[in-house]
Amino acid sequence: MTPEAKLDTERTKISEFGQRMLKDGLTLGTGGNISVRNGNHVAISPSGVPYDEIEPEDVPVVDLEGDHIAGESKPSSEFRMHTDVIRERPDVGGVVHTHSPYASTFASMGEPIPASHYLIAFIGDEVPVAPYETYGTAELATAALETLGEEYNACLLENHGVLAVGETVDEAYEVAMMVEYCAQIHYQAISVGEPEILSNEAVTELIEIFEHYGEHTDSQDEATEVPVGDALQAERAAVSELGRQMLEDGLTKGTGGNVSSRNGEEVAINPSGVPYEEITPETVPLVDLQGEQVAGKLPASSESPMHTAIYRAREDVGGVVHTHSPYASTFASLQEPIEASHYLIAFAGDQVPVTAYETPATEALGELAVEALGDEYGACLLGNHGVITIGESVEEAYEIALMTEYCARIHYQARSVGEPKILADTEIKTLTERFADYGQQS
Known part of the structure; x- marks a missing residue:
């Protein structure tokens, strides 16, 4: 492995967040995948390996075109979706793909998650839905990228799951958690009544607030x-x-x-x-x-x-x-x-x-x-x-x-x-x- 392709920190993140996905109920088995960018290289989950068995040294590295350049394990079958998003969205340094159950329910209905809870603003004015494409294909990567556009931090993949992005993988994981939380609240609300949907003006204000969340003031x-x-x-x-x-x-x-x-x-x-x-x-x-x-x-x-x-x-x-x-x-x-x-x-x-x-x-x-x-x-x-x-x-x-x-x-x-x-x-x-x-x- 070349020195520039080591990505030790990024490969450790893949190992840690993969295990956390299981613990937090965002996926089952070997479903979903995670990637972290460093310059022109991307550390990504290995294909078909249980998360609790992935060690940092098992994590493969690909370039921005998706070519496997380091690591003995085969990269995730969804590498195209990760590298296309990271290549076309310079603001993205981490991508998390989950099969979280409440969000996947709306994905299976082909329905977006609307702003029935204020935390939707971590994603945008809603969680939009990318049209169905076969997993692991260039077509799915294109559908996800087009649905995210430049304004959304997550989207649903129809009949499939969730794709979340962030400046860091930590931020992308937090977005994935917020998607599942908002999905649960909306699912439960529509099961017993009619939730109030926040106005576009309210969500726009929230998005601006979240851009500075946790920052210091004078x-x-x-x-x-x-x-x-x-x-x-x-x-x-x-x-x-x-x-x-x-x-x-x-x-x-x-x-x-x-x-x-x-x-x-x-x-x-x-x-x-x-x-x-x-x-x-x-x-x-x-x-x-x-x-x-x-x-x-x-x-x-x-x-x-x-x-x-x-x-x-x-x-x-x-x-x-x-x-x-x-x-x-x-x-x-x-x-x-x-x-x-x-x-x-x-x-x-x-x-x-x-x-x-x-x-x-x-x-x-x-x-x-x-x-x-x-x-x-x-x-x-x-x-x-x-x-x-x-x-x-x-x-x-x-x-x-x-x-x-x-x-x-x-x-x-x-x-x-x-x-x-x-x-x-x-x-x-x-x-x-x-x-x-x-x-x-x-």
Whole structure:
């Protein structure tokens, strides 16, 4: 192998992300493939090798025309689709092809995934569909490239699967995750109702916001001069721990959602755009009750305005959890409340109310959340977005987030096969009073 064709880092990425595709349920067996570009060379998954058996040294390398130039293993049969996209899209450094089940359902129907959830903007105004062509052919490569055009970061392959692209393979993989998440939300929403579809103007605004997702601002750069030190140690530890727990419990995907814990006039909140598994208590930034970052090297979550708006309005609140949990987010995309079809709804109130859609990371979204929560609710849905839960402590807020998703799932499944029974207001009042002392010793 020539020195320029080694691509050690890129071949390692193929091995790692292949195993992650299996773990995250984006493919089965040896389906799908991944590629990473370095200059005029591309590392790509080997053909027909189980992902859990692929070592970096097994990963072949091709040039931009698809010619096999290094590695003993045969390149993926879909090498043409990868190299055509990478060659014609200079902004693309990584390509991920999955057979994820919800997105592949729409691919098999030949229907695009519309903007029923705001995260569609990671892809474009929708996830379009490339017409069917036989796998591994130049015709499929051409269909995919034409469907992506210059504006889309993903497309469905009719009767096949998903193609996602990004400046890096990490970004392409995140896009693939967002495609599957949006597909699941849309599938579930149309199964029980009629989801609200975001306007072109709203999606255009979101696309512009996501172009700068996780970037520092001048004010945040100034905050790096103020060390966190020993401040809010318990709160920062809780934010770090519960962020990981959100992933483990299926309450979010990727870097979506956020957690905060209040102590007096300061709030510990997870940093923006950082994978939860990489967040330690020491890296958790602090903001004041106006949302201004006061300490920490990493920028605070973009949803700080919503968290701090709730803290200012509700002195009883010591913790806020924002999730993208799939069943609750289905009702958020329907812009319907979760009704009291299960008694555990009383952890949140007589229902889980829902707001209209508002641009994420804005004061306006915070105002809608405050209005929906009022003085009586422990949770609300954010239209076409997700869930906000609150509690006297962040641990209590997290428990309500779990209860909200559980009740959403029960209500969704009941709606899928019949007409759920809704508990009377008097019974909800009884339950709410009981839950107020839940677990307390008399």
